Each structure stands twice: as C-alpha cells, then as structure tokens.
Amino acid sequence: DSGVTQTPKHLITATGQRVTLRCSPRSGDLSVYWYQQSLDQGLQFLIQYYNGEERAKGNILERFSAQQFPDLHSELNLSSLELGDSALYFCASSAGISGNTIYFGEGSWLTVV
Amino acid sequence: DAKTTQPTSMDCAEGRAANLPCNHSTISGNEYVYWYRQIHSQGPQYIIHGLKNNETNEMASLIITEDRKSSTLILPHATLRDTAVYYCIASLLYNAGNMLTFGGGTRLMVKP
Numbered sequence: 001d002s003g004v005t006q007t008p009k010h011l012i013t014a015t016g017q018r019v020t021l022r023c024s025p026r027s028g029d030l031s032v033y034w035y036q037q038s039l040d041q042g043l044q045f046l047i048q049y050y051n052g053e054e055r056a057k058g059n060i061l062e063r064f065s066a067q068q069f070p071d072l073h074s075e076l077n078l079s080s081l082e083l084g085d086s087a088l089y090f091c092a093s094s095a096g097i098s099g100n101t102i103y104f105g106e107g108s109w110l111t112v113v
Numbered sequence: 114d115a116k117t118t119q120p121t122s123m124d125c126a127e128g129r130a131a132n133l134p135c136n137h138s139t140i141s142g143n144e145y146v147y148w149y150r151q152i153h154s155q156g157p158q159y160i161i162h163g164l165k166n167n168e169t170n171e172m173a174s175l176i177i178t179e180d181r182k183s184s185t186l187i188l189p190h191a192t193l194r195d196t197a198v199y200y201c202i203a204s205l206l207y208n209a210g211n212m213l214t215f216g217g218g219t220r221l222m223v224k225p
Contacts, residue, residue: 002156002158004156033212035215037154042215042216042217043151043157043200043215044215045212045213045214045215048212056212058212088154090156090157092156092157101159101162102159102213103159104156104157104158104159105156106155106156107154107155107156
C-alpha cells in the first residue's frame with residue numbers, strides 16, 4: 001500500500017459526459033501528479049500540483065482539468081468524454097522536496113461507452 | 114529528461130538473479146536514474162534510484178556505470194511475483210519534486 005488513495009476504482013460512463021476522479025496523497029506530501037495509461041499510449045504524464053499550485057503540465061487535453069485543494073487532495077475533471085479517453089488514471093504524490101520519491105496510487109479505471 | 118533504452122522483454126528463472134539493463138547515453142550530470150515496476154495494471158511501484166554511486170535496498174541493487182551512460186537493475190533472487198514491466202527513467206529533480214517520463218519498459222517474465 002503506497003498510501004495514495006484514489007476513488008472511484010472503476011467508472012463506466014457515456015460519451016459526452018463529465019467525470020471527476022479524486023486523489024488523496026500520502027500524509028504530508030505536497031506534490032500531486034496525474035498520469036494516464038491507455039493500451040496504446042503507455043504511461044503519460046498529465047499534470048502536477050504542488051501545495052495547491054500548478055507546477056508542470058504534460059499532455060493534458062483542454063477537456064481535462066485538475067486542481068489541488070487546501071487539504072492537499074486533488075481532483076481530475078474529465079469532460080466531453082470520448083471513447084479514446086478510456087484508460088487507467090493514476091495519481092501519485094511526493095513530499096515535494098527535491099530528491100523525494102514519487103508514490104503511485106492504484107488507479108481509477110475509466111471506461112467510456 | 115534523457116531518453117532511456119531498455120530491452121522489450123526478458124525471461125528469468127525463479128530463484129536466479131534478474132539483471133535488467135538500461136541505456137541512457139544522453140543523461141545529464143544532474144539527472145537521476147529511477148526504476149519503477151508495474152505489475153499487471155497496478156500502480157507503478159518505486160524500486161530504487163541513484164545518481165552516481167551504486168545503490169542497494171531491500172528490493173534490488175542499482176549499478177550505474179562510471180560514465181553514467183548505462184545502468185543495471187539487479188533483483189538478486191527473482192520470484193514469480195517479480196513478473197512485471199520494469200521502467201528505467203532518467204529524471205531531473207525540481208524544487209517541487211520531479212515528473213517521471215515513462216518509456217516502454219522491459220517486460221520481465223520469471224519462470225518456475
């Protein structure tokens with residue numbers, strides 16, 4: 001158990017809908033990362049937040065957005081969903097200090113039908 | 114982050130050492146070498162990381178060549194539960210942490 005908690009574990013929704021994935025980082029970790037893993041793309045970095053502020057952006061679509069709240073939990077919002085958005089979405093966290101290890105949650109399986 | 118190159122797949126006999134190579138010939142002086150593994154769609158699991166010196170922990174050993182252009186992850190006594198995809202990543206560390214760029218990894222199959 002990495003200490004990173006993600007909900008929901010599984011989600012099935014229709015095209016065009018919007019979903020929110022939630023992540024609770026390890027206790028005390030200030031940085032939160034979101035990754036997407038689809039069958040044909042591998043693990044892709046989406047976005048990083050540090051202590052509530054966006055720090056780095058990867059291949060995140062404009063239909064996707066994220067935020068980190070004052071209690072440090074994070075949400076990834078996916079809107080206007082398409083079939084191709086079906087994937088595993090991982091949240092990860094680290095203390096945020098240079099040299100600290102990143103730990104991953106178990107992921108949220110999103111299926112768009 | 115520097116590009117890393119790993120074999121697509123490897124086999125290892127149970128109980129033997131598994132040696133997973135990684136090339137990172139363009140690595141910069143301040144990039145660390147990280148190893149993660151992913152067991153069948155579970156979250157990637159941190160194994161070990163290093164900068165210049167060889168490192169060892171309860172899971173594995175990391176051997177980095179003197180010129181830092183390649184490294185080897187060693188699982189000393191592989192078990193069936195070590196069957197996974199192993200990712201070698203070269204990454205800078207930023208003040209607020211670091212982001213990891215995953216490649217294709219090596220699919221290690223441990224066989225009885």
